[in-house]
Amino acid sequence: MIEWITSLLSFLPSGWVTVIIILIKIVVIVLPLMLAVAYLTYAERKIIGAMQVRLGPTRVGWNGSLQPIADALKLMFKEIIIPAKASKFLFLLAPLLLIGPALAAWAVIPFDAQMVLANVNAGLLYVLAITSIGVYGVIIAGWASNSKYALLGAMRSAAQIVSYEIAMGFALVGVLMAAGSLNFGDIVRGQEGYGFVSWYMWPLLPLFVIYFISGVAETNRAPFDMAEGESEIVAGFHVEYSGMPFAVFFLAEYANMILISALASVMFLGGWLSPLAGLLPDSVFEIPLLGPLLGSGIHWFFIKIAVFLFFFLWFRATFPRYRYDQIMRLGWKVFIPITIVWLLVLGIAILAGLPPWFSAA
């Protein structure tokens, strides 16, 4: 495929060909991601509907299946309102600061043993850095709107994101200690061996749970959606946005949910690895059709992401919203002490070569 495109473009200078191939790969990642975001909103409405004994969307297309497309079209034709007192440039810059990182972080996520756009050595550091930029989008959106609700929402949201980022960072340090590498491919390969038993979620269980809960808080999802808090500050930092800029915020939030799910799968659930590989005899994986299905591959990665996304929706349907002081208490007084203690325990486990995860060391 790549050779074919290269030969097709051979009249161009080689630098251009490289860039065009990279662009094609990016499109191959971004388009399905956009589609996944669209249908995540549909899944959310259907699943929460079912949990609350409602039907969810049913009108547009078969069983409402074209609803996300209709929503996107509707938002496209809505007026973009820029409040008179807003800082126009910053007001329009803020959504870009959120969507850019939410998409760009996918550059280093390995989908399969070979399928990764940029196999960089500092992958995890890059993800930590690029996802931190999102908070600028939130704070600039709130400030540039020049509205009280937006400012209050932005302050709350920024303080919350920043607090949970610390717990998240500590959880990442745990993964690093276990894997001994910043490269996502190496992190996944470190979890090979005895199927699901070898996944890092077992020795890192507290960090895994904290990472995922912090991820929910980072994306401002229920039950940590104080930033939106419809009942008190209407919609938080994006109250003044309408039409496409609002759609971009929405897209960024859902893209971030998928990103958090993907990162959790890669770091704690062995990414593309099959939960059965290494547990069943090799002959099982040579059965036609069934074998490749049970063996490691990109489909396991997608299944794991889907499970995490289901948790996001489940949380939203189940838990009442936290109070703000409870959110901050959970982040600072519960998660940070637990992660620090667990890093010390983990250090001992790694140096002692606890089998089956760290026995190679």
Add this chain to the structure above:
Amino acid sequence: MLENYLPVFIFILVGVVVGGVMITIGFMMGPHRPDDEKLSPYECGFKAFEDARMKFDVRYYLVAILFIIFDLEIAFLFPWAVVLKEIGMFGYAAMVVFLGILVVGFIYEWKKGGLEWE
């Protein structure tokens, strides 16, 4: 080595461009009928009576400062965590001392009520 980062750089540009294109489409497709009421900041049914860029609680500022300290600490832990298996017990002990100092500060801040929100 460094050319591995070219796709990352291009992806960042593409991410921003995607957002920019979407907003531009919105500007082209949508109507433009602004009026005074529509362009005023959202308020529950009455005219805004003061500027929105008001004073806010100092605790947000405090959280930001604490965040910098802890985030720096995580940045220090990263290289240590990668080579932990090579540096062994000595490296571990050094990090315990480092974390110990930080935890003392953390306890002080906790006792002083720097983490209280109500």
